Amino acid sequence: MDRDPLPLSDLARRRHRIRLRRQDQRWQPFDKTAKLGDFDADLQQPVAAQPYSVGVMLSSSNAVTWTPHQDEDICFQLVAAKFAPATKTVNVGTFAVANMSDLLIRAEVELPTAAAAMHFEVELDDGSITLLNPDQAWELQSFYTGNVQVRAVLSGAAKVSPVVFPVILAIEGELQTTGTYVTRAFDMGTLVDILAYLKTKIPTGATIALHVDAANDVWTPVPQVTQTPLQDAGWVERKYSLAGFTANPVGRLRITSNGTPAARPMAYDFRAISA
Structure with a gap:
């Protein structure tokens, strides 16, 4: 089974379902199921306990009316991420500007919980660093000509991470006097x-x-x-x-x-x- 190419953020006490559906009647979706009292050929032992007591397997012939099976479950694999380190800095890029007076960096960012955060570091040629949140306008105190380096700083925890989606867009402006x-x-x-x-x-x-x-x-x-x-x-x-x-x-x-x-x-x- 293919995995989703993008990470999925989940929260506690939220229920999900795994749905297997195919129009091809020759396909048997429940070849990998475990039922109480049956013999597990892979493990070479009988199924003596309900493996997933937090959920119930259901089946349907029309995807409308569903029948619960309290003593049977689908075999599946659930992959979860463990993030390390808790903080990471990613170089976004460097670009040249002339007479820049304003800067705004646009980005689509998902923060699953309050433990996740993300901001940009903007470094100029003189070594000065300014911190900006996504879509936060920066009004400079003078016109600037030179290079602008942008870095994204992501922070979270072992089970929580910010997600930054493409594309990051830096918009510079020149104030008319x-x-x-x-x-x-x-x-x-x-x-x-x-x-x-x-x-x-x-x-x-x-x-x-x-x-x-x-x-x-x-x-x-x-x-x-x-x-x-x-x-x-x-x-x-x-x-x-x-x-x-x-x-x-x-x-x-x-x-x-x-x-x-x-x-x-x-x-x-x-x-x-x-x-």
Whole structure:
């Protein structure tokens, strides 16, 4: 009988079944069974006890209705793994990057119990090592150019091991230091007042600015007039206002952000009106 090419994790107090089924009626699935009172030709001794008292053999002619046989069992072999050592490091590979600011390593990992664990070691040319879990994003503090070596560290116990499936995928990213968002054109008018709100988190070294145009790419700054701290640390709601602007019939707003890997501006919940 062929073995499953992949390991099967099992837990205590879980019942399983071994099912032998064949459409070919000439095949006899129960040639290797033991019944109480019969003679075991392989061991040259009578079957005097039930070998597998934790389970019951059943048979069926249609695979729907099953008949239990309390005094008979199938002969089978159950292979279990015993893992050693409890921790193992596997070299995943090395790749070259240019101006990398972000890294994410994707992997499908099975952790059968809390005794199993798995993480990646990421080593750069300077010898620094960063530990990452699968699908955990790493935001570097500066752009990096060089080699990246990735190792998988698996840990478990004698009867428990993490299972890592193919394929492991390393995804690198290069942060753009400048970004813009332009709204759709909406109704404005002659000498209107522009009012906008934006929730932001702007670390030292980063900036966010707001501009308005008359859908003609001639941008006018919209100054910030107030800011209100929010509950989340570092987040504030900024109010922008500009009076007497003409954009007839429509205009647009533009958000411009500038930052670095160490200073990444963030913004959401943008609202704006003209009156």
